[in-house]
Amino acid sequence: xxDGDKRIIDKMQPKLKRILIADPQPAxxxxxxxxxxxxxxxxxxxxxxxxxxLRIAETCDPQIIVVELGDERVDGLGFTxxxxxxxxxxxxxxxxxxxxxxxxxxxxxxxxxxxxxxxRKPYSMKDLLRRLEAVTLRxxxxxxxxxxxxxxxxxxxxxxxxxxxxxxxxxxxxxYQQKINQALKIVRAAVxxxxxxxxxxxxxxxxxxxxxxxxxxxFKMTLAASEFYRHLTKSVNAAGGFTREDAERWAxxxxxxxxxxxxxxRKSEAA
Numbered sequence: 001x002x003d004g005d006k007r008i009i010d011k012m013q014p015k016l017k018r019i020l021i022a023d024p025q026p027a028x029x030x031x032x033x034x035x036x037x038x039x040x041x042x043x044x045x046x047x048x049x050x051x052x053x054l055r056i057a058e059t060c061d062p063q064i065i066v067v068e069l070g071d072e073r074v075d076g077l078g079f080t081x082x083x084x085x086x087x088x089x090x091x092x093x094x095x096x097x098x099x100x101x102x103x104x105x106x107x108x109x110x111x112x113x114x115x116x117x118x119x120r121k122p123y124s125m126k127d128l129l130r131r132l133e134a135v136t137l138r139x140x141x142x143x144x145x146x147x148x149x150x151x152x153x154x155x156x157x158x159x160x161x162x163x164x165x166x167x168x169x170x171x172x173x174x175x176y177q178q179k180i181n182q183a184l185k186i187v188r189a190a191v192x193x194x195x196x197x198x199x200x201x202x203x204x205x206x207x208x209x210x211x212x213x214x215x216x217x218x219f220k221m222t223l224a225a226s227e228f229y230r231h232l233t234k235s236v237n238a239a240g241g242f243t244r245e246d247a248e249r250w251a252x253x254x255x256x257x258x259x260x261x262x263x264x265x266r267k268s269e270a271a
Contacts, residue, residue, distance in 0.1 A: 005129055008137070009039060015136040016040035020062035022053035023098070024073035028121070032066060032098075035128060050075045054082060061089045064135065067115075069099040069106060077113040084114040084149040085200060092142060094135035094151075098123075114150025116140070141179070144207035145186045146193045146200055154178075179215050183208040184258045187228075191247040198241070205247070206232055212254065224253035 019042045023029040029046045036042040045060055047053035053074065057065065065083070067076035080095050097110045100121035107118050117131040141152040190204040209232065212225035231250040235242040 012136045013040045018062045019044045020065045022047045023068040024048045065095045080113045183211045194244045194247045
């Protein structure tokens with residue numbers, strides 16, 4: 001049944017060895033499990049509720065996670081948000097949501113929770129393979145923000161999403177400029193959250209400082225990002241930590257590079 005896709009399946013298989021399925025419906029979970037064993041000889045864990053799914057994710061390091069939406073026994077979106085904010089090895093693992101009652105609002109909510117792909121029931125083998133190919137063979141930038149943590153939502157791959165682009169500037173910037181502006185906006189949001197959400201704010205600032213050092217073409221920006229990173233890492237090892245005022249002072253040379261119209265996007269800067 002897979003002859004036509006054999007080469008693609010062969011490429012995907014190393015990334016499909018450990019699968020977590022969070023689905024309270026035994027028949028649905030069993031079907032997905034059997035398909036994954038046929039496709040990649042996967043080892044599959046099944047969780048019938050959110051708590052068990054979280055325990056398995058923490059201890060078993062799944063490579064792909066599948067969550068059911070629309071059943072109160074599994075909070076698929078809450079699970080995804082907790083996964084993304086965790087320190088677990090699998091926190092960046094692709095998440096595919098499955099539901100038989102998809103709506104436009106549900107698709108957008110899944111995307112905004114940090115989901116990679118959305119799959120409607122009933123689905124065909126072709127549908128499943130397309131989603132698996134998207135999460136294993138098509139790289140997407142990772143966004144380490146404060147309000148949002150997950151794959152770049154502007155590159156949402158699901159064939160079910162046909163909505164508008166999130167930002168009015170999408171399509172008018174070069175890829176490098178998009179990445180730089182997004183990183184700067186996330187830094188600004190993280191600085192603002194450095195006292196209310198210090199752990200994630202620090203993680204976000206470190207990630208964006210690293211990104212800016214690698215993609216900035218302006219030497220002054222590269223230097224500012226390097227200095228910002230140095231201050232952050234030094235504060236991690238300091239007993240007293242850092243304050244919001246510290247973060248604002250350290251970030252100021254970098255944030256001077258934000259476009260003048262960046263204030264228009266303040267509501268989405270953590271994305």
